[in-house]
Amino acid sequence: xxxxxxxxxxxxxxxxxxxxxxxxxxxxxxxxxxxxxxxxxxxxxxxxxxxxxxxxxxxxxxxxxxxxxxxxxxxxxxxxxxxxxxxxxxxxxxxxxxxxxxxxxxxxxxxxxxxxxxxxxxxxxxxxxxxxxxxxxxxxxxxxxxxxxxxxxxxxxxxxxxxxxxxxxxxxxxxxxxxxxxxxxxxxxxxxxxxxxxxxxxxxxxxxxxxxxxxxxxxxxxxxxxxxxxxxxxxxxxxxxxxxxxxxxxxxxxxxxxxxxxxxxxxxxxxxxxxxxxxxxxxxxxxxxxxxxxxxxxxxxxxxxxxxxxxxxxxxxxxxxxxxxxxxxxxxxxxxxxxxxxxxxxxxxxxxxxxxxxxxxxxxxxxxxxxxxxxxxxxxxxxxxxxxxxxxxxxxxxxxxxxxxxxxxxxxxxxxxxxxxxxxxxxxxxxxxxxxxxxxxxxxxxxxxxxxxxxxxxxxxxxxxxxxxxxxxxxxxxxxxxxxxxxxxxxxxxxxxxxxxxxxxxxxxxxxxxxxxxxxxxxxxxxxxxxxxxxxxxxxxxxxxxxx
Numbered sequence: 001x002x003x004x005x006x007x008x009x010x011x012x013x014x015x016x017x018x019x020x021x022x023x024x025x026x027x028x029x030x031x032x033x034x035x036x037x038x039x040x041x042x043x044x045x046x047x048x049x050x051x052x053x054x055x056x057x058x059x060x061x062x063x064x065x066x067x068x069x070x071x072x073x074x075x076x077x078x079x080x081x082x083x084x085x086x087x088x089x090x091x092x093x094x095x096x097x098x099x100x101x102x103x104x105x106x107x108x109x110x111x112x113x114x115x116x117x118x119x120x121x122x123x124x125x126x127x128x129x130x131x132x133x134x135x136x137x138x139x140x141x142x143x144x145x146x147x148x149x150x151x152x153x154x155x156x157x158x159x160x161x162x163x164x165x166x167x168x169x170x171x172x173x174x175x176x177x178x179x180x181x182x183x184x185x186x187x188x189x190x191x192x193x194x195x196x197x198x199x200x201x202x203x204x205x206x207x208x209x210x211x212x213x214x215x216x217x218x219x220x221x222x223x224x225x226x227x228x229x230x231x232x233x234x235x236x237x238x239x240x241x242x243x244x245x246x247x248x249x250x251x252x253x254x255x256x257x258x259x260x261x262x263x264x265x266x267x268x269x270x271x272x273x274x275x276x277x278x279x280x281x282x283x284x285x286x287x288x289x290x291x292x293x294x295x296x297x298x299x300x301x302x303x304x305x306x307x308x309x310x311x312x313x314x315x316x317x318x319x320x321x322x323x324x325x326x327x328x329x330x331x332x333x334x335x336x337x338x339x340x341x342x343x344x345x346x347x348x349x350x351x352x353x354x355x356x357x358x359x360x361x362x363x364x365x366x367x368x369x370x371x372x373x374x375x376x377x378x379x380x381x382x383x384x385x386x387x388x389x390x391x392x393x394x395x396x397x398x399x400x401x402x403x404x405x406x407x408x409x410x411x412x413x414x415x416x417x418x419x420x421x422x423x424x425x426x427x428x429x430x431x432x433x434x435x436x437x438x439x440x441x442x443x444x445x446x447x448x449x450x451x452x453x454x455x456x457x458x459x460x461x462x463x464x465x466x467x468x469x470x471x472x473x474x475x476x477x478x479x480x481x482x483x484x485x486x487x488x489x490x491x492x493x494x495x496x497x498x499x500x501x502x503x504x505x506x507x508x509x510x511x512x513x514x515x516x517x518x519x520x521x522x523x524x525x526x527x528x529x530x531x532x533x534x535x536x537x538x539x540x541x542x543x544x545x546x547x548x
Contacts, residue, residue, distance in 0.1 A: 011048065011059075011101060024107055031105040032061070034294060035273070035285075039066070040105050041295055042087055048101065057101040063295030065090035096293040096329060103292065173431075176384035177415045180375070180408045189231060190377045191370040192224045198361060199232045199335070206333045207236065207248050207299045212325035214334045216307075218341040219363030222403030225337050226305055228363075233301065248299040255309030261317045264310055268302065283320065290330040299331045307338040308475050340474035365402025368394040374404050375411060384415060385431045393436050401537045406443075413439040444541050448534040451514050452542035458499060460543060462487055462507050463516065467536050480508055481526040501526070 011024040024030060024045065032041040043061035050057045064087040067075075075082070178184060189196070199215070206213045219225050239245045251271040253264055265282035269275055277285070302321075304310070310317050325332045341362050366374065371394040379385070393414070397407040414435045422429055452463065465486035469478045472486075488498040499507070508530065512519040520529040532539065 011104065022107060024104060029108045030061070031108060032099060033103040033105055033292070035289055035292075042108070043099075043295065045104075046097075050101075059099050059101045059104065061097050061099055063090050063097065064088060065295055069295075090295060099293055171419075172382060172384050173415045173419045176379055176382050176431075177412050179378050179380065179382065180412045180415070182405050182408055184378070186378055187380065188377060189224060189227055190373050191366065192228050192363070195224075195361060195363060196228050196232060199229060200235065202359065203232060203236060203301060203333055203335070204239075204245060207240075207245050207301075210246070210299065210331055212299075212327065212330045212332045212334075214322050214325045214336065214359065216360045217335060217337050217363065218339065218360070220339055220365050220401060220403065222401070222405040223363040223365060224404065225363050226303075229303055229335055229337070233303075236301075246298065248301055250301045250303070252303040252305065255304070255306035258309070261310040261312050264304075264317055264321070272300065286324070287320070290324040290327050290332055293329045297329070297331050299333060301333045301335070304334060304336045307336040308340065311475060338474070340471075366398060366404055366407075367402070368398035371398055371402070371404060371407050375407065378408070383430070385411070386433065389414070389431050389433050389436045392433055393440070396440055400541060403537070406537070410436070410439050410443050413442060444538070446538070448516060449538055449542040451516060452534075452539060455511070455514075455516075456507075457496075458503075458507050459511055461490055461494070461496070462504070462511060463539050464543060465490055466517070466530060466532060467539060470532075470536070477529055477531050479526065480505065480528045480530055483508075483530055484526070 026045050026047045028045050030043055030045050032043055034041045042064045044064075046060040046062060048057065048059050067082055067084060067086050067088070070088065199217075202213070202215055217225055217229070233250050236245065236248070237250070240247050249272070251268065253267045253271075255261070255264075258264060258267070260279070262279035262283070265279050265286060266276065269277065269282040269286055272289070273285075275282075275285070304321060307318070310321075312318075321334055321336070324330050325334050368391070372390050375385075375390055375394065390411075393407060393410050397403060397410065400406075411431075414431045417438050418429060418431045418435045421435070452460065455463075462483070465483050466478070468490070469483050469486045470476055473482070484501065484504045487504060491498045505524070508517065508519065508528075509524075511517040515533050518531040518533045
C-alpha cells in the first residue's frame with residue numbers, strides 16, 4: 001500500500017513498512033493504477049495542480065498506449081512487426097489526461113537507447129521486477145485525424161447474407177414457407193426506417209464524442225426492437241472498420257437468460273474482460289472500470305434486453321446500469337429494451353428513473369398495412385398468396401397485437417394447409433382466404449384457449465386480474481396478493497360478490513393444475529409468485545370469444 005504527501009509541485013510516496021520515500025516530480029515517468037493490477041498504465045507526469053483545500057489532488061499526464069490497445073488497422077501503418085511490450089506515445093481526444101494523484105503507484109526510470117526514439121524502463125522502486133520497452137513513435141498520425149462520418153440518411157436497414165446456403169425449396173409454397181420462418185434472415189427491415197435512423201444517430205454521436213448515454217426502447221413483442229438495434233450496431237461496426245468513426249465494443253445481455261438479476265454484473269464483466277467472478281466482485285470491478293480514467297478507453301455499447309426482468313426490491317441493478325453512463329470517464333452507451341412504455345414510472349423509484357433521462361423511443365405495434373408490407377418483403381416476388389388472403393391475416397393480427405412474428409407463423413401454417421389440401425403434391429396453387437381462415441382458427445384454438453373458454457367465471461376473472469396486474473407493474477410476474485387485489489376490484493366492476501382469500505387460492509391452484517398459470521411450488525400463501533404459461537394475446541382472445 002502506498003502513502004503519498006502532495007505538496008505544491010511534487011509528491012512524496014512511500015510503501016507501508018518501509019522507511020524509503022520516493023519523490024515524484026513533473027517530467028518523470030510514472031505507473032498509474034488501472035483495471036489490471038499486473039499491468040498498470042504508463043505515463044509521463046507533466047504537472048500537479050490543486051491545493052490542500054481541494055477534496056482531490058489532480059495530476060496532468062501524457063499517456064502511452066499498449067500494443068494490445070492499438071486498432072489492427074493502425075498497426076498495419078507501422079510497416080514492421082512491433083515488439084509485444086512496446087508502448088506508443090498517444091494523443092487523441094478519447095484520452096483524458098487528468099488523473100487523481102492518489103492513483104499514482106510509483107515511478108519508473110527510463111534511459112534512451114541508441115535509437116533516438118527507443119526507451120527502456122530500467123526499474124521501478126515499487127515494481128523492481130518490471131521490465132518493459134517504450135517507443136516514442138509518430139508512426140500513427142491517424143490518431144490525430146478526426147473523420148466526419150458519412151451517416152446514412154433515410155436508409156432501409158439491410159441484413160447480412162447467410163454464411164450457409166439454405167435448403168433448396170421444392171415448389172413455390174415450400175419456398176414461401178422458408179422465407180416466412182421467423183429464423184429466416186430477411187434482406188431488409190421495412191417499416192422501421194425512422195427508428196433505425198434515430199438509434200443510429202444516438203449511438204454514433206456518443207461514440208464520436210467519447211461520451212456516455214442511455215436510451216430506453218419500449219414496444220410490444222414482435223415489433224422489431226432487437227432486430228433494429230442489431231442492424232444499427234452492424235452498420236456502426238462497418239463504419240468503424242472504414243475509419244469513419246472510432247472503434248467501440250458491443251456486448252449484449254438478456255434478462256430472460258439470467259437466474260438472478262445480479263448475474264448481469266457477472267455477464268457484463270466476463271464479456272468485457274473474460275474474467276468470471278462473483279456478482280458482488282463483478283459489480284465492484286465494473287464500478288471501478290467506469291469511474292476511473294484510462295489512456296485509451298474505447299466506448300462500450302451495452303444492449304440490455306428484457307430490462308423488466310432485472311428488477312429487484314432495491315433496484316440497485318437498474319440504478320447502476322443507468323448511472324454508469326453518466327460518469328465522466330465511463331464512455332458507456334446503454335440501450336435498454338422492455339415491453340412496457342411507462343416502465344420507469346411504474347416500477348422505478350425516483351433515484352433510478354432520474355438516471356434514465358429523457359432519451360426514449362417507442363416501437364408502435366405494426367398496422368395491417370405494415371404487416372402486409374413485411375410479408376410481401378419477405379416473400380420477395382414469390383407469388384404464393386392471393387392479395388385478399390394477405391389482407392385478411394394482416395388485419396386480424398393488427399387488430400389483436402400487431403406482432404409480426406405471429407403474422408409470419410399464421411402465414412406459414414396457411415401454406416402448409418394449402419399444400420396438404422392440393423389434389424397433387426406438386427401443385428403450386430395460391431394460398432386463399434379459406435386457408436388463412438383455417439390457420440387462424442388453429443392458431444387461436446389451441447388446448448390452452450379451449451381450457452380458458454371452459455373455465456369457470458371466477459377462473460376467467462382471475463386470469464383477467466393477472467394480466468391487469470402485469471400491466472400495472474410492467475412485469476411478467478406478480479404475487480398472489482397483488483393479483484387478488486385486482487380480482488376483488490374486477491369483481492366489483494362486474495357486479496359480482498368478491499370471493500374470500502381461501503377461495504381465491506383455490507381458484508389459483510386450479511389454474512395452475514391446468515398449466516394456464518405457473519405457480520411458485522415452495523409456498524402456498526399470499527406471497528406465492530404467479531406467472532402466465534400462455535401468451536397474454538391468447539388469454540385476451542379466448543376471453544373476448546367467451547364474452548362475444
